[in-house]
Amino acid sequence: MDGTGIVIAFWVFAAMTVGAALLVVALRNLFHAALALIVAFAGMAGLFVTLSADFLAVGQVLIYVGAISILVIFALMLTPLAGRHNGESRYALPAGGAAAGLAAVVIYAVLNVDWPLRGGEGFDETAALLGEALLDTWVLPFEVVSVLLLAAMIGAIVLVRGDGE
Amino acid sequence: MLGEYGHASFLLIVGLVFPAGAIFTSWLFGRLHLRPAISNPVKSETYECGVESEGTAWVQFNFRYYLFALLFLVFDVEVLFLFPWAAAFDTLGVGGFVAAMIFIGILVIGFAYDWKKGALEWVK
Numbered sequence: 001m002d003g004t005g006i007v008i009a010f011w012v013f014a015a016m017t018v019g020a021a022l023l024v025v026a027l028r029n030l031f032h033a034a035l036a037l038i039v040a041f042a043g044m045a046g047l048f049v050t051l052s053a054d055f056l057a058v059g060q061v062l063i064y065v066g067a068i069s070i071l072v073i074f075a076l077m078l079t080p081l082a083g084r085h086n087g088e089s090r091y092a093l094p095a096g097g098a099a100a101g102l103a104a105v106v107i108y109a110v111l112n113v114d115w116p117l118r119g120g121e122g123f124d125e126t127a128a129l130l131g132e133a134l135l136d137t138w139v140l141p142f143e144v145v146s147v148l149l150l151a152a153m154i155g156a157i158v159l160v161r162g163d164g165e
Numbered sequence: 166m167l168g169e170y171g172h173a174s175f176l177l178i179v180g181l182v183f184p185a186g187a188i189f190t191s192w193l194f195g196r197l198h199l200r201p202a203i204s205n206p207v208k209s210e211t212y213e214c215g216v217e218s219e220g221t222a223w224v225q226f227n228f229r230y231y232l233f234a235l236l237f238l239v240f241d242v243e244v245l246f247l248f249p250w251a252a253a254f255d256t257l258g259v260g261g262f263v264a265a266m267i268f269i270g271i272l273v274i275g276f277a278y279d280w281k282k283g284a285l286e287w288v289k
Contacts, residue, residue: 005171049170055252059245067234067241074234077226131253134246135261142264145246146271149239153275156235157284160228 010050017043031076038069055127232284243272 020040027033041064048057134142194200211218250257250265279285 009174055249058248062241062245067238070237071234074231078228078231080225127249127252131249132256134249135257135264139264143267146268149243150271150275153236153239154278156232157279157282160232161284
């Protein structure tokens with residue numbers, strides 16, 4: 001089950017991610033493009049699971065599928081006449097060029113790196129190991145993160161509410 | 166380990182099959198003339214919690230709502246950092262619990278500040 005299941009899962013999630021990503025570019029309605037982006041994010045989370053990066057998958061679902069997509073949709077709803085229209089843009093050509101260049105670099109790297117392959121001895125759970133490291137050895141940086149988040153939270157309020165209130 | 170995620174993929178399949186099945190069944194019953202096809206304006210209205218919908222959904226929202234999105238993002242990142250703690254809860258013991266409580270406590274300060282400032286009030 002282990003071998004074929006992962007292969008099937010990989011192809012399903014890969015098709016889901018690439019298909020949704022193509023929809024993001026192709027859809028004319030900006031809001032629909034944002035929804036397709038969420039599907040692409042979710043497919044990425046699945047790919048992380050097949051790579052046995054379970055913490056990364058949870059992070060992907062929480063941050064990208066959950067929060068980043070909310071921010072994108074909020075930004076759309078808050079922008080006057082965000083067009084809901086993904087019409088022809090004069091940036092189409094340079095953007096296409098940049099995307100092609102990036103794809104070329106990634107394909108070159110994938111084909112030319114001698115990837116070390118792990119044997120099929122199964123997968124480890126990374127989240128528990130990370131938890132032990134974070135709350136034991138690296139507990140101070142862990143607490144500092146909450147101070148950073150506190151600063152972000154207060155900064156958001158100060159920025160949005162302005163001085164008058 | 167990965168097998169447990171295999172169970173999760175079952176949810177994905179159910180999530181895809183269930184709505185598709187509902188739409189297909191409705192279509193099939195329509196073709197078989199088992200489903201009455203009587204349409205009226207009230208029936209084809211957009212369902213909005215049972216309240217009559219007003220206007221289009223494509224309106225520009227108040228900029229202040231962005232604050233809720235930003236705060237949600239902060240708390241979302243907080244949950245991401247609490248997830249490893251939950252995964253290793255058994256082995257970490259009291260020390261881990263105290264560390265996580267300090268982590269949450271610092272963020273509660275921010276939450277209290279939000280509340281005090283009225284940032285969580287619904288903008289009329």
